[in-house]
Every structure is written in C-alpha cells, then in structure tokens.
Amino acid sequence: MTCPLGRDKDRRDKDRRDKDRRDKTVARVRLGERLAQWMFLVPAMAYLLLFFGYPIVKNIVMSFQQYTPTTFYTSTAPFVGLRNYSTILSSDLLSKALLTTVLFTAGSLLGQFVLGLAFALFFQRSFPLGGVLRSLLLLPWLLPLVVSGTTWRWMLDTDTGVVNDTLRNLHILSSGVPWLTGTSQALVSVILINIWVGIPFNTTILYGGLQDIPTHLYEAAELDGAGPVTSFRHITWPLLRPTVSVVLVLGAVYTLKVLDLILVVTGGGPADATETIATRSYELSFQQFEFGPGAAMGNVLIVISLAFAIVYLRANRRARNV
C-alpha cells in the first residue's frame, strides 16, 4: 500500500530535482546569453556615452560657469548662474543668430526639397543614361563641404568670380553683384550654396520613395483619363508624404548644424549677416574663448535640434508603418 505512494513520492522528488537542474541550466544559459549580448553592445555604448553623453552634460554645466583663457591652466571655473544666458540674450547675439538660423534653414529646406523633388520626378522616367546621370548628381553631396565652399567662394567673388563675369558678358549687369560681401546678398548666397549641396540627398531619398509607389496605380489613373498633374496630386503626393516628412526633418536637423560651409564662404560676415547659432557658438568658444556663453548658445541649438528629433522619430515611425 505504501509502496506505490513511496514510488510516487520518489518520482516526484526526482522530477523536482530534474526541474531544478533544468531551471538552473536555463538560468545559467540565460545569464550567459545576457552577458554575451552585453559584450557585443558595451564597447559601442561606452563610446557613445563618452562622446555624446558626456559632452551634452558637460556643455550644460559649462553654460553655468565662467570660463576664461586661463581656466584651462588653473581649471577653476566659478559658477555664475544664468549670467551666460542673460549675456547672449541681452546682447542681441541670440535673437539675431536665431533669425538667421531660421531663414537659413527654411530657405535651404524649401529650395532643396522643391528642386530635389523635381529631379526625382525627372529621373523617374526611364531614358538612356538616366542611371548614370542620377548617380553623378550625387557628387556635390559627397564632396567635403570645405571644398564646395571654397569653390563657390571663388566663383561668387565680386570682381573676379565667374558668376559675375558671365552676368557682365551677357550684359545683364554692368557692375558685379556683391554676392558674399553685401550684407543683404550674403545670406541669400549662402542659402543658394547650401541648396546646391542638399539637392542630391533630397533627390536620392525622394527617388527611393517614388520607386516604392506601385506603377499599376498610375496605369489605372491613366485609364481613368487622369493627366500627370492629377495623378501627381492624387497618387504621388499622398503616397510620398511619409518620405517627404523624413527628408524634411532630416534636412532640418542637418541644416541647423551647418557650420563648415558658412565659416568657409563668409566666415559669418559681412557685419554678422550670416551668423547662425552654430557659427556664433563656435566664435564665442573658440575665437573669443568665452566657453560659457558659447556653451549656452550650443544648448539652444540642442533644444531646437531635439524638437526636430522628436518630429523625426514620429515621421520615421509613420514611414515604417506605411
């Protein structure tokens, strides 16, 4: 009578021991798994923390400190509260730079997008050499910005540049346009150059978006008697919308950061006409050694970029869902 029960108990004990052992093995495997995962991830994460996390925190701290050229030898930078922020606010530095940044970003985005879309639509038709031309178009985007900036600076020179030379030879102008030296022209010139740099990127991404639109939709629309304008409005544009938002937000984030181009082409001049928040931050920190206000200026830039980052991630999610 007790025998079967005892055997039952034995079996149950054995089962439990087995289960325990299995659990332990599973736990050990899981732990191993997790350790391995971390081994793969940790180096990159450590790098990102050191080279993005630390600078962001450090920049915030610096914006509340007073830095002078001697700070780097004595390493004492007293805290000054919000004084750096009030400096950039009261001296008009920020508001002027903010306006220039907005104009520069909006102008660049608008031009890049419209021309980029035009190129993308153009390349969508198939014609001999289309693929080659489309890839050659990428060259302006792949060149170092310093190279493009230097070339444009030479081309737009008031007296000796090829642009004014051509305008004069065509008798459109008698004297040269001060593209880079006129206070009202310089910003427009810098925007035009940045549009030139950004067209290839916009074209490539928008072309990719256009390729994803099924051709049978166009065929059906054509059967229904829709012209190119109608099918653009009712097929292309709605289906391209997610790509459009991605390209605009990425463009905004890249344009906000632009610094190389402006420093090379105009150096922020003439009379600060092309000073953006980014170039101001550079000048404050690295030319005037006012790292405190420079950091404060940089933080403003981060806040703006972050706002766009949030929009970007939203747009990105929408693009993936479509």
Place this chain on the structure above:
Amino acid sequence: MRAPKRGRPSTIIGIVLLGLMLFPVYWMVNVSLQPAGSALRGSWFPFHPDVSGYATAIRDQGRNLVTSLVVALGSVLLSLALAAPAAYALAQLRVRGADLVLFGVLVTQMVPSIVVANALYSAYNDLGLLNSYLGLVLADSTTGVPFAIIVLRSFMQGIPQEIIEAARVDGAGRLRAFRSVVLPVSANSLITAALFTFLFTWSDFLFALTLTTTPTVRPITLGIYEYIGAHTNQWNATMATAVLASVPAAVLLGLAQRHVAPGVTGGAIK
C-alpha cells in the same frame, strides 16, 4: 514606365541639368589647371594646362593629405570595430532595451558637432589629446559609429537566424559565429559603412578646426581653410588642393557605385 521613344529628349535635358549642377566641380578643376597669375581672370577652358598649382599644393599640403588619410583610416577601423558587434546585438540577439539603445543612437545624429567640440576641447586639454591623431580619430568617429550601427543593423536584421544557429550547433561559440558567419555575410554592408565613414572623416572640418591648435596634426580640410585665409591670390594652388581633397568622393562614385545609394539612404530611413 514611360515609352522609351520619349527617351532621347530626356537624356539631353538630363545632361544639360547635370552640367549646370556639376559646373562648380568643373570650375574647380579648371581653375586648378590655370597658371598662378592668370587665375585672376581664368579662361573657360584650361587650353594650356599648367600643373604648377598641383606642385604648390603637394609641397604645401602633402603632409596634410597624409594626416587626413591616417585619421580617416583610423576612424573607419574604430567605427566598424565598435559598430559591427553592437549592430549584431541589436539586430539578432534579443537584447532587452534594444529599442531604447537604438533610439539613443538615432538621437546622437541630431547632436550638433559644435556642442561635442565645445566640451571635448577642455577634456582633451586635460588629457593631452589636443593635436593628436588619436584625439581626432576618436572625435571624428562620432559621425561614423552611429551611422555604421544603423546601416549594419538594418542589414543584419535580414540574416536568417538558421545559418547562425547552424554554426552554433556545430560547436562555434558566440564570438566565433559572429566572426565566421555574421561578418562574412555582411561584407557588402560593412564596405558601405566603411566607405561612408571614410568620407565623413575625410570631410571633417569642425573637429580639425577646434581640436588642433598647431600644424603638427592638420587634416587637409583645415589646410584648405588656411589657404583661403593666407594667400587668396594663389587660387590655382587652393583649387588644386580642393581637387586632391575631392579624390575620395570621386573614387567612391566611380569605383564603388553600388555602395553609394545604400550609404546615402542608409542613415536615414531604415
């Protein structure tokens, strides 16, 4: 697609448009081949190509070209070494919080370099990393590492689990499986990531400008910038240097064509 008979006019329009877009590139090459004095009113075509601009450029900037090459190669190595394992973990190993890490990687692309430079300057000053190759390689990789993680991850997501598991069953450790299965399979995306990281680093200007203070370690972009400041009358030499600095981009476009489009869109949508 449209009927091919409409093709010919489109090709002509395309060539004209592209000619306009690439005119600055042509002009750069043209000016670089003009003799030193006449560059002030250069002709439209270098009828008598003069390479003295290049001679000056190599004499003045040869060292800086080598510096750029060393820094760019170093940054490619560092970026891939950090990004490839991380991309693998994010794509294939079910890491807890992977979305958060990926979010962080995406956000780093929005951080303005001037902010990074601002903070790194004082840190580098303390660590003695100003004017060093290592300092520039580390700072320049801030573009390469996130970009490579995103490009490689989106590729590695497509690797079938079975081939990795097959290697594991055959007794390969996790590291072994990564090295002898995942990496070879990902060769193409590794090349894309490497080429673009090279190009980003080669083009870097801001870190070169802020994190070097002496001519000892001076990348070519900074060399060009100082040319503009110093002798604006030597435009042929300046443009020759610009042409030399454009070589990697031209090579990428000419020889590694199939890696270009994935690289341009890679950091963006995937």
